[in-house]
Amino acid sequence: MSDTHNGQGHSHARRTFEVRVLRQDDPESPSYWERHRLDYEPDMNVTSVLQRIAAQAETVDGVHVAPVSYDSNCLEEVCGACTMIINGRVRQACSALVDRLLEDRPGEIELQPMSKFPVIRDLAVRRRRLFRALEKVKAWLPVDNYYNMGPGPRQSPEQQEQAYPLYECMSCGCCLDACPQYSHVEVVRAEGETDEQFKTRENATFDQYFIGAHAISQVVFYNMNPTGQNNAGERLDAMTEPGGIQVCGNAQNCVAVCPKSIPLTTSIGRAGRAATKRMFTKWFDK
Template sequence: AWDCNCLEEVCGACTMLVNGKTRQSCSTLVDRLLEENPEGFELRPMSKFPVMRDLCVDRGRMFRALEKVEAWVEVDDYADRGAGPRESQAMQSTRYPLSECMTCGCCVEACPQYTKVELSRRADETDAEFAARENAAYDQEFIGAAAISQAMLFNDHGTGHMNADRRLDALMGPGGLQVCGNAQNCVAVCPKSIPLTTSIARAGRQATVRMIKKWFDR
């Protein structure tokens, strides 16, 4: 069993280890692999997530990280408010690469600071209780480059900027920016060539400014 959906490298579902390297299997050509090694190739599930079956893993931790940094733009209602805030060409050029993230997991699989979290369900636990305990465990571990980059994407959004401080507070908490060891493996393996290390550096600067402001506001 394995996960797949788009077969065009846009959904991120089919990430696995191919010959020990994390990559999108849908865009990995068998004939190219056989050119490298005619004897065959090896497929393994990602090692940083709980294995559900065969090559299928549970990437729920990544989606929990997106919740933690509020990676969305809040909408108060469904009324037509007209056109949104205008965005400069320079800002579009900055934000567009970040929007290509498909939460595939390549960056966190390659990250030495992103360690596996796997809990066993207790016999007396309900679904809700286990989910709450699992989320609490996730929140204490490194959030990963993908979530940091998405926080920057929405902090730069004309409307999403209103929640920038909340996102920065999340990045400054347990499992946040301070865990990053600057290995830069994330940007090396990203299938979309997203400037993840640039996003992490920008997040660090914004978090520093946020911390100084909070200190003066006390």
């Protein structure tokens, strides 16, 4: 209690807090909890906590340990990389401010990897399934070419204002981690399997399971685009294959956890109505 250098004659103890991290050395090993103690600094977020842990490389018990593995890139919540479970809630580490976390749960922060994706190591997970779903639903515009063909179709500001929020989806996976219908799927590479063979087998497996709210919302985005309407039916068909929109149980967790406040349940509603309509049209056309 000798920290009185602030000259105000008021002593305060060095403020620290603990971080509990659920670690796992590799996909085959069991997970285990590890505790770290850090000095409190103003304006910290969970990314800077993980940076401090890496630099410190020592647990509360004085054991030297490897840095905690995690993904990160932009640190301003637009890239989606640093998604993890923080104090029980799935979110980005960069925008999880330490002050707020300590208000909610004094003295301790708890970090776990996302629960629906295979752990690579510690807090780093493999989210390829998420991108596979975008392939499955053909989330792109099949333009003729990349030559100069003039502008795209004119669109009203209202159309833009509806479309834009859907394209802010950064494929972080929060909506999937929180979804009761999105189950954990892990495909283990077989001995002697090539990259291509493994990928093909993994895709086939992924395609049997729920695509998730993010992919459905991208179908809505591309199907409302004037050019995208030309092959809207293909996307709707892909979206109603096994693992499609019909799996949604309407728990609405997705919209509650989306860090970009994307109206995912509105997208699911719209996509569902469009899919039903298409089904009827196809019957009558037979």
